[in-house]
Amino acid sequence: MATQGERILEVRDLVKHFPLTQGIMFKKQIGAIKAVDGVSFELNKGETLGIVGESGCGKSTLAKVLMALERPTSGSVVVNGRDMARAKGAELKRMRRNIQMVMQDPYTSLNPRMTVGDIVGEPFEIHTEVAPKGDRRRKVQELLEVVGLNPDHINRYPHQFSGGQRQRIGIARGLALQPEIIVCDEPVSALDVSIQAQVINLLERLQNEFGLAYIFIAHDLSVVRHISDRVAVMYLGKMVELGKDLEIYDRPAHPYTQALLSAVPVPDPEGRESRERIILQGDPPSPANPPSGCRFRTRCWKAQEICATEEPLLQIRPGTAHLSACHFAETHDVVHAG
Amino acid sequence: MSKTSLRTSPAEGGLGDEPLLAVEDLHVEFVTRAGIVRAVNGVSYSLNPGETLAVLGESGSGKSVTAQAIMGILDMPPARIPKGEIRFRGTDLLKLSDEARTQVRGQRISMIFQDALSALNPVFTVGWQISEMFRVHRGMNKRDAMAKAVELMDRVRIPAAKQRVNDYPHQFSGGMRQRIMIAMSIALDPEVLIADEPTTALDVTVQAQIMELLAELQRESNMGLILITHDLGVVADVADKIAVMYAGRIVENAPVYDIYRAPAHPYTKGLLESIPRVDQKGQELYAIKGLPPNLLDMPTGCAFHPRCPYRQDNCVTDAPPLYGISGARNSACHYWREVLDGDPR
Numbered sequence: 285m286a287t288q289g290e291r292i293l294e295v296r297d298l299v300k301h302f303p304l305t306q307g308i309m310f311k312k313q314i315g316a317i318k319a320v321d322g323v324s325f326e327l328n329k330g331e332t333l334g335i336v337g338e339s340g341c342g343k344s345t346l347a348k349v350l351m352a353l354e355r356p357t358s359g360s361v362v363v364n365g366r367d368m369a370r371a372k373g374a375e376l377k378r379m380r381r382n383i384q385m386v387m388q389d390p391y392t393s394l395n396p397r398m399t400v401g402d403i404v405g406e407p408f409e410i411h412t413e414v415a416p417k418g419d420r421r422r423k424v425q426e427l428l429e430v431v432g433l434n435p436d437h438i439n440r441y442p443h444q445f446s447g448g449q450r451q452r453i454g455i456a457r458g459l460a461l462q463p464e465i466i467v468c469d470e471p472v473s474a475l476d477v478s479i480q481a482q483v484i485n486l487l488e489r490l491q492n493e494f495g496l497a498y499i500f501i502a503h504d505l506s507v508v509r510h511i512s513d514r515v516a517v518m519y520l521g522k523m524v525e526l527g528k529d530l531e532i533y534d535r536p537a538h539p540y541t542q543a544l545l546s547a548v549p550v551p552d553p554e555g556r557e558s559r560e561r562i563i564l565q566g567d568p569p570s571p572a573n574p575p576s577g578c579r580f581r582t583r584c585w586k587a588q589e590i591c592a593t594e595e596p597l598l599q600i601r602p603g604t605a606h607l608s609a610c611h612f613a614e615t616h617d618v619v620h621a622g
Numbered sequence: 623m624s625k626t627s628l629r630t631s632p633a634e635g636g637l638g639d640e641p642l643l644a645v646e647d648l649h650v651e652f653v654t655r656a657g658i659v660r661a662v663n664g665v666s667y668s669l670n671p672g673e674t675l676a677v678l679g680e681s682g683s684g685k686s687v688t689a690q691a692i693m694g695i696l697d698m699p700p701a702r703i704p705k706g707e708i709r710f711r712g713t714d715l716l717k718l719s720d721e722a723r724t725q726v727r728g729q730r731i732s733m734i735f736q737d738a739l740s741a742l743n744p745v746f747t748v749g750w751q752i753s754e755m756f757r758v759h760r761g762m763n764k765r766d767a768m769a770k771a772v773e774l775m776d777r778v779r780i781p782a783a784k785q786r787v788n789d790y791p792h793q794f795s796g797g798m799r800q801r802i803m804i805a806m807s808i809a810l811d812p813e814v815l816i817a818d819e820p821t822t823a824l825d826v827t828v829q830a831q832i833m834e835l836l837a838e839l840q841r842e843s844n845m846g847l848i849l850i851t852h853d854l855g856v857v858a859d860v861a862d863k864i865a866v867m868y869a870g871r872i873v874e875n876a877p878v879y880d881i882y883r884a885p886a887h888p889y890t891k892g893l894l895e896s897i898p899r900v901d902q903k904g905q906e907l908y909a910i911k912g913l914p915p916n917l918l919d920m921p922t923g924c925a926f927h928p929r930c931p932y933r934q935d936n937c938v939t940d941a942p943p944l945y946g947i948s949g950a951r952n953s954a955c956h957y958w959r960e961v962l963d964g965d966p967r
């Protein structure tokens with residue numbers, strides 16, 4: 285895995301708010317769901333950035349903005365030096381080619397009435413310059429082979445494949461335009477345990493082969509650790525911690541990351557009685573009305589007065605070597621404790 | 623809540639060495655246009671009071687169908703049970719009248735369903751839905767039943783239960799709705815609770831809350847728990863014993879520590895090895911090759927043979943019986959010794 289490649293993606297102060305409206309005839313904006321609220325990070329060639337966090341914290345929204353499926357409210361997404369958030373027309377189309385996506389649900393993300401050939405080759409319809417019409421069938425068969433599917437099955441329909449095979453179809457389509465970046469939003473969550481490993485191995489092989497950079501969103505923290513070079517932890521629209529996989533997993537500094545890691549069940553019954561568990565109380569607050577100061581303070585056992593008044597920035601804190609957004613950041617190895 | 627009123631129920635049977643619940647050689651098949659789907663092919667497992675049995679296995683291996691057979695909620699037809707026993711305190715539930723079965727279902731054996739998040743009715747308040755249990759089964763009046771609902775919501779840690787009892791399901795988060803489902807399933811103090819993937823759709827933080835809650839409820843009432851899940855982490859955390867299913871059969875069962883220390887079936891071994899491990903970062907994950915079997919076109923001999931690294935010639939022709947390994951351990955593999963010893967493939 286290449287870690288020190290050149291920078292291909294730079295995200296600065298990215299914000300995506302969804303308006304909350306009232307009234308049927310005359311829509312009046314009464315507020316906003318702050319799905320992504322000021323997120324910055326970069327991604328290098330051939331690198332994998334894992335993104336974890338609770339349901340609703342904004343992971344998929346971030347993915348959609350990166351894919352230019354949603355326009356950001358503010359902030360920039362710079363791909364190879366160009367700001368995608370401001371690009372239009374032909375330039376935007378060209379930039380979109382470079383970022384592709386693999387979605388969570390292999391059962392619903394493929395159109396059941398299209399053949400595998402049509403699904404994988406669909407991006408060529410939009411980007412005709414990549415594969416001239418006469419060349420498409422061969423290209424699609426090549427792609428099927430790359431992801432380990434039988435090229436002769438090009439005329440089959442999605443229902444004739446298993447979940448893991450359908451996920452491979454989605455990956456083949458993601459590769460069609462030879463992107464540099466693939467955003468994977470929960471790519472293995474819906475798969476059987478025995479099939480998950482096959483798909484993860486495939487993603488890693490393709491990365492090495494084509495120098496792909498991945499943004500890998502998943503709620504299985506052990507899968508994220510396995511595949512990622514760096515990991516970002518999100519809470520309620522913000523990044524609260526960002527660092528190399530070892531830094532996040534062995535030396536987490538933010539209380540939320542510590543709680544998250546301690547909640548992951550360890551697949552080994554040995555010593556289970558003495559394991560440290562931080563059980564978070566309550567539910568995450570609404571993203572329409574996040575707490576002032578630190579957004580985690582309503583559930584944080586370390587919260588002080590300053591946490592309500594001053595927002596902790598994502599920066600390197602004393603005693604740690606990576607970024608965290610907590611006034612009282614302090615490393616604590618929850619996984620190996622106890 | 624006292625169970626004395628139920629002591630005379632027809633399901634009450636002998637005691638002695640009989641487990642709380644015993645499934646024995648259960649077969650369930652579905653008659654479909656494409657043929658007969660043998661979803662459950664001779665499953666046996668047992669559960670004692672206070673015990674947690676985890677049922678693991680590939681998607682489609684028959685975990686939920688077995689649970690539905692225990693609950694008596696399979697639609698027959700298309701389902702039929704050609705063979706087997708489901709003994710609850712010694713009485714075979716499959717031989718009970720519909721009426722007697724209804725007395726057991728939901729009251730003494732109850733279940734949290736796999737798709738619980740959509741199981742709540744959106745047009746009734748959660749309080750109304752919980753209190754229905756007490757109105758229907760305990761003949762309580764509306765006010766008492768509602769008070770019970772608040773008590774239960776409290777018990778499953780819904781903050782401000784009294785204020786929220788008249789809220790509708792969509793006003794709760796996924797984790798809270800799951801807790802409400804749990805409240806309904808434990809409302810009548812069941813002796814056996816079957817939890818079918820109770821946390822699969824939830825975040826790890828919420829999952830930890832729910833599992834802790836289930837463990838606490840179990841301690842309070844000595845309830846037996848059957849936990850169906852894919853998550854090898856959750857199993858390692860809470861199970862006393864494990865049954866692993868593949869293609870409608872139990873391929874291995876054992877106490878939790880034994881299985882994680884040294885599995886005795888190649889499928890179990892493959893599952894455990896495919897978990898990403900910290901010390902194997904950068905290496906390829908172990909992956910069980912091939913695909914799960916088609917129940918309409920099952921492999922001959924051992925159903926796992928097309929994917930098995932330990933396969934020998936006789937595996938293709940002879941279906942392995944469930945070999946006894948030691949007291950509480952079994953494996954349906956001709957070569958369980960080699961697997962157990964960790965022989966290389």
Ligand SMILES: Nc1ncnc2c1ncn2[C@@H]1O[C@H](COP(=O)(O)OP(=O)(O)OP(=O)(O)O)[C@@H](O)[C@H]1O
Pocket residue numbers: 302317318319337338339340341342343344345346571
């Ligand atoms: N189109 C939309 N309109 C309004 N609100 C939205 C929209 N899309 C997402 N949201 C809200 O934005 C927040 C973030 O949602 P998002 O889907 O990004 O979360 P997520 O981190 O991907 O969660 P999960 O793990 O459940 O997939 C949520 O509160 C969600 O309800």
Ligand SMILES: Nc1ncnc2c1ncn2[C@@H]1O[C@H](COP(=O)(O)OP(=O)(O)OP(=O)(O)O)[C@@H](O)[C@H]1O
Pocket residue numbers: 652654659661679680681682683684685686687688700736917
């Ligand atoms: N009504 C039905 N008609 C035909 N086949 C059925 C029916 N219900 C279940 N089956 C089949 O029985 C098999 C076992 O299903 P079951 O739901 O028990 O699987 P499971 O082990 O719970 O899987 P999962 O982990 O995906 O929930 C599956 O192959 C399923 O397709």
Ligand code: SF4
Pocket residue numbers: 538539540578579580581582584585586587588591596609610611612613
């Ligand atoms: S800033 Fe305060 S409330 Fe926020 S995580 Fe740190 S200690 Fe907790």
Ligand code: SF4
Pocket residue numbers: 887888889924925926927930931932933934937942954955956957958
């Ligand atoms: S019986 Fe043979 S094919 Fe089946 S699991 Fe054992 S070694 Fe593998």
Ligand SMILES: [Mg+2]
Pocket residue numbers: 343344345469
């Ligand atoms: Mg999402």
Ligand SMILES: [Mg+2]
Pocket residue numbers: 685686687736818
């Ligand atoms: Mg099931």
